[in-house]
Amino acid sequence: MSQWKQIQQLEMRLLEHVDYLYDDNFPMDIRQGLASWIESQDWDTAVNDESMAGVLLTNLLSQLEKLRSQEQNFLQRHNMKIIQQQLQLKYTANPAVMARVIATCLKEEQRILSSACMQEQGPLEKSLHNSVAFERQKNMDNRVTIIRGSVQLMDQAVKYIEDMQDDFDFRYKTLQSRESSDRNSDMMKQEVTRLQEMLNRLDFKRKEVLSKMDVLLKEIDDLMTSQLNPELQDWKRRQQIAAIGGPLLTGLEQLQSWFTLTAQSLFQTKRQLDKLGELIVKVTYESDPIPLQKPQLEEKVKYLIYHLIKSxxxxxxxxxxxxxxxxxxxxxxxxxxxxxxxxxxxxxxxxxxxxxxxxxxxxxxxxxxxxxxxxxxxxxxxxxxxxxxxxxxxxxxxxxxxxxxxxxxxxxxxxxxxxxxxxxxxxxxxxxxxxxxxxxxxxxxxxxxxxxxxxxxxxxxxxxxxxxxxxxxxxxxxxxxxNPPRANWSQLSEVLSWQFSTFAGRGLNKEQLSMLGEKLLGQHVSCGDFQISWSRFSKENIPGKPFSFWMWLDSILELIKKHLLPVWNENYIMGFVSKEMERALLKDREPGTFLLRFSESHLGGITFTWVEHSDSGEVKFNSVEPYTKNRLSALPFADIIRDYKVISDGVVPENPLKFLYPDIPKDEAFGRLYNSQPSKVHPYIPSTLIPISELRSNASTTPTMCRSPEPPMTPGEFDMLNEQLCFDIDTMSSPYSE
Known part of the structure; x- marks a missing residue:
């Protein structure tokens, strides 16, 4: 099933997170219409390869044109044409940016699918996706909008003062131009009274505007201190979490909008103060509030601009x-x-x-x-x-x-x-x-x-x-x-799951994390707040092993990424399970039932164990020597499962693997992952690499599991070596033990 089809089957809560990924940079229409093609391209490589990114952009536009030509709905064809033009305009000069956008979206889809396997979100992810954060951002939007509106109204108030002052200035100069003999007339006295009233109103409006500016600057200061800076710090924290495999980092465009709108409000207020400074050149008077209050407000504006831009x-x-x-x-x-x-x-x-x-x-x-x-x-x-x-x-x-x-x-x-x-x-x-x-x-x-x-x-x-x-x-x-602090298991386990979703496409479920926790913490795994030291996680060797917990886990990640990805993403690898748990799971299953787990004794190894029942009813468990990257380089793991053979005391080799735990027929589980057999080319007969182990029994020992040759052998090679009695394989006195 394609990744996009899996996404569409998610519950509404997770679909909302998916919806947040897509915007004008990568419209969901493209993701929907070209799902299969998009998922088949190597966007990660293209991020750092301009020429490859350019080819992918050209192919994407071509695929979109083909999709548009097949669309019957006129409106949809029109929308696709607009999208096609926008993408061409946006990314032609820098196609690697498009590759980065698409690669990021695909990875975040994988992470969201991975989180769907968990019964609940971890504490870190919960903190990044909660209703409080969304409400806080809505409140921020409202405050920024209100401030912008207040600044626009202030423009009108300053313009009103300017018009009022021009009217006063005109009347005052007209009065001054009258003859001195007319200045004691009743008409002149009325004009002087009118001018005094105008000056009083002008003074009132100047004080009102300056007071509103002071209130507005305090509002902007509070916005920056109590909301904008915390939102910036929250984004920086989310950047840290995204860096170690957490949810996709979003919100920078929103931050830029808030910062820009706030800065525009401050610069507009600065221009308004400059305008008030121009007005007092034409008209001023005793106790004029502008020269008294303007310097303080200007310093406040400069201070806010300085800290806003600096941050x-x-x-x-x-x-x-x-x-x-x-x-x-x-x-x-x-x-x-x-x-x-x-x-x-x-x-x-x-x-x-x-x-x-x-x-x-x-x-x-x-x-x-x-x-x-x-x-x-x-x-x-x-x-x-x-x-x-x-x-x-x-x-x-x-x-x-x-x-x-x-x-x-x-x-x-x-x-x-x-x-x-x-x-x-x-x-x-x-x-x-x-x-x-x-x-x-x-x-x-x-x-x-x-x-x-x-x-x-x-x-x-x-x-x-x-x-x-x-x-x-x-x-x-x-x-x-x-002096590194300790980590809570509830936090660390979430980060470890992210490593698997980032590097292997599918994170760890609750059971797998519990198994990992038992390896690291023993009986304390049930305590989510149990503290783990840095040394125990990364520096100290696992008891009885020559490597640390993290080195062991990292080697498994590398093995999955390079050799086991298809099997891992089908959820066929149980992975982290002790031998004791493995036997408890298999003992009551049909003969030939097997499970896949990672080796505890080898760095980067995977093994499988199957169950058998003797005629006397005795339960037997057989484990093959772990396959490491060297052995898996020779043969895909799914083909090993298909072709694996066991020789027992000269009996014709047979495959003991019948059912993937709990009861899935082997071919039903792995069939679509098998490599197709090579076609016959005359005059050669095609050969197949077959992994083989040998089981021998004698009077003093129980049937045992033996090491398979490395690398796997073709049937012809095996027959030749067997005939010459030079079959180089160890016979062990007990089942393979890790």
């Missing part, structure tokens, strides 16, 4: 190597990485030559880390307008590269305090912003980075990135791993 300078895309797009915040020396900053305030007065400079470890305290780095490539670029993001200013650094500094006599200082993957670094961005006579120094920084020198350090680095972004929202806590 609007954000890292839109955290540093990431294109070679590992799903593991941001890990940088390998000598490998290019990308990052992007954005100014959320969109104003026509902006100096478009706004230069941004990036610096590595700018404010790192001396002695904090044992290694120091510098940016090898150009570290300064000019911000530009992005048409596809509603005209905001942004700049993307696509070719940054780090190099480690050399040390005299080879000493690094403080070496050994933290491991390489526990050292945190930071990338800073600086710019000088000038607008309407105001000069603002902008600065922001990335989330903490882990710098590695070898890909073997990548799993450890990713563990650090996950732990940090799970447990703190402080972007500058570079000493975090000097």
């Amino acid at each position: 609007s300078f954000v890292v839109e895309k955290q540093p990431c190597m294109p070679t590992h797009p799903q593991k941001p915040l890990i940088i390998k020396t000598g490998v290019q990485f990308t990052t992007k900053v954005r100014l959320l305030v969109k104003l026509p007065e902006v100096d478009y030559q706004l230069k941004v400079k990036t610096t590595f470890d700018k404010d790192l305290p001396p002695g904090r880390v044992s290694r120091q780095f510098f940016i090898l490539t150009n570290n300064t670029k000019v911000m530009d307008i992005e048409d596809y993001s509603n005209g905001c200013l942004s700049v993307e650094f696509r070719h940054l590269q780090l190099k480690e500094k050399k040390y005299i006599n080879g000493t690094k200082g403080n070496e050994g305090l933290l491991s390489v993957t526990e050292e945190l670094h930071s990338l800073s961005f600086e710019a000088c912003f000038t607008v309407q006579g105001l000069t603002i120094d902008l600065e922001t920084c990335s989330l903490p980075l882990v710098v590695i020198s070898n890909v073997s350090q990548l799993p450890g680095g990713w563990a650090s990135v996950m732990w940090y972004n799970l447990l703190t929202d402080d972007p500058r806590n570079l000493g975090f791993f000097g």
Whole structure:
């Protein structure tokens, strides 16, 4: 079943999240009409390959044109034509942006499908999708709209004062032009009285406008302090969660709208104050409120503009190597990485030559880390307008590269305090912003980075990135791993499930997480608030094993991603189950019932165990030696299940695997995953790789499971070796034990 069909079967709560993914950047009409084609393309690769992205854009437009030509409904054809034109206009200059948008939507669909397998959302995801947050945003929309309306009304009030003042000025100058002999007449006295009344009204209106401006600026100040800044911090927190596999990061366009509308209100108020300053040049008087109150209001406006724009300078895309797009915040020396900053305030007065400079470890305290780095490539670029993001200013650094500094006599200082993957670094961005006579120094920084020198350090680095972004929202806590806090299992289990939905397409269900929890916590797994230390998760070896819990789990993720994806996504791998639980599940099942689980003794291994019943009623369990990436490179796992054979004391080989637990016929479960047999090409007879194990029995031992040859053998190879009595296979005295 296609991913889009699965999406359409979700409950309404999850469908609302899907609806939130699609907008003008990627209309749902396209997702619906071209579902199969879209899911068959490699959008992830295209994100970092402009030429491939260009081809995909051309093909997408072609597919859309074909779909439009087949549409019978006139209105639908018209809408498709508009969409086609908009996409062409928006993405022709930068097709990789389109690839990123579509890839992100597809990944988020996978995550939503994964969450549907869970009986309930985890605590982190609940905190990101709750009614309080939506109500808060609606309230924010209302307040910003009310403020904009108040500022517009203030324009009318200032214009009214200007008209009133012009009328007063005209009458006053007309009175002054009269002959001095006429000034004592009754008519003149009446005119003077009228002018005094006009001046009183003018004074009242000036005081009224200034008072309303003061109230308005206090309202904007409160909006920024109590709502806008918290919304920005909430977005930054969601960015952290998205970085470690959580829900899709959304809301930046909404933030930009709030920031821009608030800035426009402030700049419009500043112009109104400037206008009032012009008015007192023509008419002023004793106790005139404008020269008394205007300086204070101007300072308040400048203060608010300064802090609004300063906080609007954000890292839109955290540093990431294109070679590992799903593991941001890990940088390998000598490998290019990308990052992007954005100014959320969109104003026509902006100096478009706004230069941004990036610096590595700018404010790192001396002695904090044992290694120091510098940016090898150009570290300064000019911000530009992005048409596809509603005209905001942004700049993307696509070719940054780090190099480690050399040390005299080879000493690094403080070496050994933290491991390489526990050292945190930071990338800073600086710019000088000038607008309407105001000069603002902008600065922001990335989330903490882990710098590695070898890909073997990548799993450890990713563990650090996950732990940090799970447990703190402080972007500058570079000493975090000097004393790392503990994590609750309820939090950590949710993040671990995200790793599987991100890297393997399907997250973990409640039962699988419970099995994982037992491995990590033992009997404490039932306590969702049980605390797990950083060392126990990533540094200490599992008792009796030469590797840590995280190294074991990460190796399984790699195995799924590279060799088991189809089987995993069909939900056929039980995965995390102990041998004891495995036997309890299988003992009452039909002979030949088997289940698939990950090896507990091998890094990145999968095994299967099947049940047999002897004539005496004895239950026997047989487990095959785990298949690792080396063995699975030779033969797809579904074909291993199909062709697996067991030789028992010279009896013709047979496949003992009959039913996938609990009772699914093997071919019914795996049939569509089998590779088709190669066609016969004269004069050769096609051969098939067959995984084989040997079971032998004798007077002193029970029938046992034996290791299958590595790599699997063709039938011809097996017969030849068997005839020569050189079949190289171990005979074990007991079933394979992990």
